[in-house]
Amino acid sequence: MKLLQELKYVESHEWVRVEENKAYVGITDYAQDQLGDIVYVEVPEVGTVVEAGDQFIVLESVKAASDVYAPVSGIVVEVNEELEDNPALINESAFDAWIVAIDMSMSNEIDSLLSAEEYEELCE
């Protein structure tokens, strides 16, 4: 199973990369494999306030539409506009294709996320 040690994970298959106070969020390689070819990414607007656990992104694949949940609370400060024209980036390289960045309001929420080992165990 493809995983990056330096990332944090959520049991609903999102990954988080922390840069200073910003949390970049994507979906795991396992999740993209389960979804199949992703054809559309619906993202929240920059400025949207989210709480950890909120459904805030919708991914549409040839199989189904799936929700992505906010791993941490805060404000959406960036969205990856490349995905609008090329949602396939998520299938090609799930850990590079961040979807949004959240400016965290409670950065200690990161501590409760899963490590790579913990997430791997969960998927087995």
Added chain:
Amino acid sequence: MQLIFEKSKNGRKAYSLPECDVPDVLLNSIDSKYLRTESPDLPEVSELDAVRHFTQISQRNHGVDSGFYPLGSCTMKYNPKVNELAARFDGFTKIHPYQQEKTVQGALKLMYDLGSMLSEIMAMERFTLQPAAGAHGELTGLMIMKAYHQNRDDQKRTKIIVPDSAHGTNPASATVAGFDVVEVKSNDKGLVDIEELKAAVGEDTAGFMLTNPNTLGLFDENILEISKIVHDAGGLMYYDGANANAILGISRPGDMGFDVVHLNLHKTFSTPHGGGGPGSGPVGVKKHLTEFLPVPVISKKEEEYYMDYERPNSIGKVKSFYGNFGVLVRAYAYILSMGPDGLKEVAENAVLNANYIANKLKDKYFLPIDTECMHECVFSADWQKEKNEVSALDIAKRLLDFGFHPPTIYFPLIVHEALMIEPTESESKETLDEFISVMRQIADEAENTPEMVKTAPHTTVISRLDETTAARKPILRYLPFY
């Protein structure tokens, strides 16, 4: 294949009109602003061209009249032709919705009686026949539930609970009706997790929506306890009738504790379905909810049937006129021709057929919940996927080569690589055996010649479509065929 417009030749025609039996109107007597200045762009073809064109289109289709159609959760049963005969009676086709009630007593009686029969079958007090399809029925039922709580001045009830095995329409309808949706997980038997449900209900619970049997084809044996938990919390029980085919004449939602039900006449009661619609999604309610039903309801005073609009607490109209009337006629004909014993046999044979397929295939395909099922069985292509990268989609495509419509795939969402098979009661043992033998052959191919399955279909007019590119880069304008 060409469009009929591309077959058009100037001046060619396929009509010869009878002599006109009304006086001619001179064009110059009509104000020119109402006259078109150029002729309409209509195809000009001969009768034979037209017949061949539409025959060829029909041959590229698959319907239950052309072959086995085990599309899970859709109940693609045979639509008996006697239904069509009844629906074509002049007394039904040549009436107008604005006609006086006393001149359409037969049509009103049909609606009245159909409502009574559905009430008896589902143990409800009264039905509205207006909703145009299942999801429309859900919305109507939820609006009735909302009106009930508001009428009691109980404003806190903003949440609808649905299990994770629910049809996607349930949370969607609840959202459209203005509720928040709470999802409860299924337990390892595929049934509602009672502890999760207990934790989810409260004074904000407006109701619980359940399909029983559920989308895994399993009857929730805890239904009475579930109803009690929801009712004790002050919520209402909503029955999604998508799978009602499995329980006809055997058990009744009203007896299970449900307060509102919708039925899909185009599934359970054999009216045309899918592209052949339109559908019909009548909603039935228990006595405490009848005052909220849409207007008009069809009532009877002495021997006269009439449309009752005097219902101050009604949620109002949900459909123009009175619903898809022609569909109601077909369902009525079906119920009368089957009779109570016939409807019970429908459920028995639908369940028997699904269990037969489940048992004949479970050594070749993974059956995640290996227990007696109801009207459908849900396999997973996990074994094929893990070993040879053959997916549920590939298996579905390969079935096309043998003239079968594929089962529903990738639903319910809680089963990986789901293959959801609903044979219905219509099919003979010979047809089921043929399907089983083809499914076993495909499992062997997935093992020995996986490319054969992954590149299917091979014998259809159109080969495998590139669904991903079609979705990512759709071509929305027709490109002529030359």
